[in-house]
Amino acid sequence: xxxxxxxxxxxxGTLIEDxxxxxxIEDFELLPGVIEGLKLLRNYFLFFIVTNQSGxxxxxxxxxxxxxxxxxxxxxxxxxxxxxxxxxFCPHLREDNCECRKPKIKxxxxxxxxxxxxINNSWMIGxxxxxxxxxINAGCKTIFLITGHGDKHLDELEALGxxxxxxxxxxxxxxxxxxxxx
Ligand SMILES: [Mg+2]
Ligand SMILES: [Zn+2]
Numbered sequence: 001x002x003x004x005x006x007x008x009x010x011x012x013g014t015l016i017e018d019x020x021x022x023x024x025i026e027d028f029e030l031l032p033g034v035i036e037g038l039k040l041l042r043n044y045f046l047f048f049i050v051t052n053q054s055g056x057x058x059x060x061x062x063x064x065x066x067x068x069x070x071x072x073x074x075x076x077x078x079x080x081x082x083x084x085x086x087x088x089f090c091p092h093l094r095e096d097n098c099e100c101r102k103p104k105i106k107x108x109x110x111x112x113x114x115x116x117x118x119i120n121n122s123w124m125i126g127x128x129x130x131x132x133x134x135x136i137n138a139g140c141k142t143i144f145l146i147t148g149h150g151d152k153h154l155d156e157l158e159a160l161g162x163x164x165x166x167x168x169x170x171x172x173x174x175x176x177x178x179x180x181x182x
Contacts, residue, residue, distance in 0.1 A: 003118035004046050006111060007178070008140070009084075010102075010126030011051040013148015014171070016073060018127070021055035023065045025072055031147055033172030038082045040175050044182075045122070046115055049087040050107045052130070056091035063091060085115065103133035108140070123165075125174055129157045132164045141165040141181075143174045 012018040017029040038047065049070075055061050070087055077084060088107040092098040100106045112119050124135030127148035135142035144164035146154060157164070168174040 001116065003116055003121075005044060006048060006115065006117045006119075006122040006140075007041060007045040008048050008050055008108065008111065008122065008124045008135070010124075010128065010131045011049050011070075011073070011087075013127035014125055014131075014145055015049070018148040021058075021060045023055060023061040023069045025069060028069065028072055030073075030076070031171055033170050033175070035077070035080050035082065037171045037175035038077070039080065041178060042082055046117070047082070047084045048111055048115075049084055049089075050102060050111075050134070051087070051089050052102050053089045053091055054093050054101075056089075057093040057096065066091075086111075102128075103130045103137055105134060105138045108134070108138040112138075123178055125171075127153070129153055129160055129162050132157065132162050133160075135164075136162070143168055143177065145169075145171065145174060147171065 009015055012022050015034050016031060019027045053066055056063055056066055074084055090100040092101055111117055119138055119140045122140045124131060124140050125143045127145045132142045132144050142164040144167045147170055166177045
């Protein structure tokens with residue numbers, strides 16, 4: 001059976017503006033190039049979101065708030081015929097030491113098994129070092145975006161010695177790099 005290729009997307013700072021624990025619809029703001037980029041990629045890849053949402057664990061918002069906000073995003077993408085197959089979220093705090101918080105790869109393992117994904121030919125896109133470490137841990141290619149918190153984290157990335165496959169300024173740049181790679 002032919003395996004699927006996937007693009008695993010961080011959410012806040014990658015698809016939408018990261019306003020620090022973003023959960024209010026009024027704060028919803030898509031980042032430039034996201035719709036355009038996903039449209040160019042949708043014939044080749046399955047799309048997933050994997051997002052750390054410690055704001056839930058901190059009590060800043062509820063799981064229901066998270067779903068309401070995330071469904072808003074999914075609905076807007078669906079209108080453009082962009083389908084996110086599944087959203088995986090970790091509600092825990094770092095100190096909870098759970099199994100699902102990026103860079104731990106529980107959610108990628110679920111994606112690989114449930115959707116028959118060829119992880120070595122798949123991509124993780126994110127704006128935080130933990131997104132890149134997550135992708136590396138799982139064996140996929142990685143793109144570090146300097147859109148959301150990315151510029152703040154670029155030094156951190158270097159200090160930690162985490163090496164993304166590619167560093168891009170924005171989502172459309174990431175799209176072009178992915179399309180160039182095959
Ligand atoms: Mg992010
Ligand atoms: Zn977790």
